[in-house]
Amino acid sequence: MHKHGADFSGKPRWGEVSRHANGLAGYQHALPSETMLSTKQDSRPEIELQGTMLDLGSTDIGDLDLSALDRVCAHWTHHAATLPAQAAARIADADVVVTNKVVIGAAEMDAAARLRLICIAATGTNNVDLDAARDRGIAVTNVAGYATPSVVQHVLAIMLGWATRLGEQQQAVQAGEWSRSPHFCLLGEGFRQPVRELAGRRLGIVGYGELGRGVARAAEVFGMEILLAQRPGGDAVQASESPRLPLRDLLPRVDVLSLHCPLTDATRSLIGADELALLGPDALLINTARGGIVDESALAAALRAGTVGAAAVDTLTIEPPPPDHPLLAADIPNLIVTPHAAWATREARQRLLD
Secondary structure (H helix, E strand, O other): OOOOOOOOOOOOOOOOOOOOOHHHHHHHHHHHHHHHOOEEEOOOOOOEEEEEEHHHHOOOOOOOHHHHHHOOOOEEOOOOOOOOOHHHHOOOOOEEEEEEOOEEOOOHOOOOOOOOEEEOOOOOOOOHHHHHHHHHOOOOEEOOOHHHHHHHHHHHHHHHHHHHOOHHHHHHOOOOOOOOOOOOOOOOOOOOOOOOOOOOOOEEOOOOHHHHHHHHHHHHHHHOEEEEOOOOOOOOOOOOOOOOEOOHHHHHOOHHHHOOOOOOOOOOOOOOOHHHHHHHOEEEEEOOOOHHHHHHHHHHHHHHHHOOOOOOOOOOOOOOOOOOOOHHHHOOOOOEEEEOOOOOHHHHHHHHOO
């Protein structure tokens, strides 16, 4: 697996997931020696490999340059989206498969006799059966670091909007409150919370890998104090880094809690009703990690009751969500839901494909 590190360059790193994995650029290492991949001077492969992308529409809306893919496979079949029942047939003749969220399990692999490499166009690997791939000698790669600048600016935008009450200020102006004011300005008399500075506020981070570190560095520029949560089941101090607090000790001490950990058995429903109550009525919760880390029904109830101050979530347990999802109800106050797009700037999507 890849190692996480703070890197604001946005340069992608293909991480080794199975024993052969080395990314598209190192595809030759995943092939037997008699079929080693080389390239011509025009950068097209001499071996006419067949590539299939199963859900290009989740990455490209027609604004990206796909030429980097042509340096690996001479022939590509691009599908905007693929239903689970279509996956096996669509990869049957492929040497290389690129998937973002389409699940590839043992049955799909068995239907693809030529398959040598599965490229996951994302950081998470839960959509591919890694054990099945390893047993069949199929390389699996993922990408890390490509979306760090994008996610960092999303988190900072949420924190800045929360601190400056941008939404409430705009609503007050549109409602005519500024026009009726006896003063040259509005000071937020009717706001739920006053306009505040991020400087001096405490930011708690759960998950101190690539994204958590990036958010921490950016927040420190604004003068925020960073507190790190202990990993579930982990030690209080890890890898000679700053001391980490048990989550229940950290929650009452922070003004903002930002989640950047993977979804595992240990982190599923990590933030529930009890944890939200510990955060308190003035705190902001940000989740750009995975939906299942937060108990969504508990979050909706806490926001309605005012036991937590505000929340911004970019991921939900079910995506796309059903219309009756508990966090899509119109009566929930102080909640921003974005459509799993914190990662999706054009620049980040291009880095992903490159």
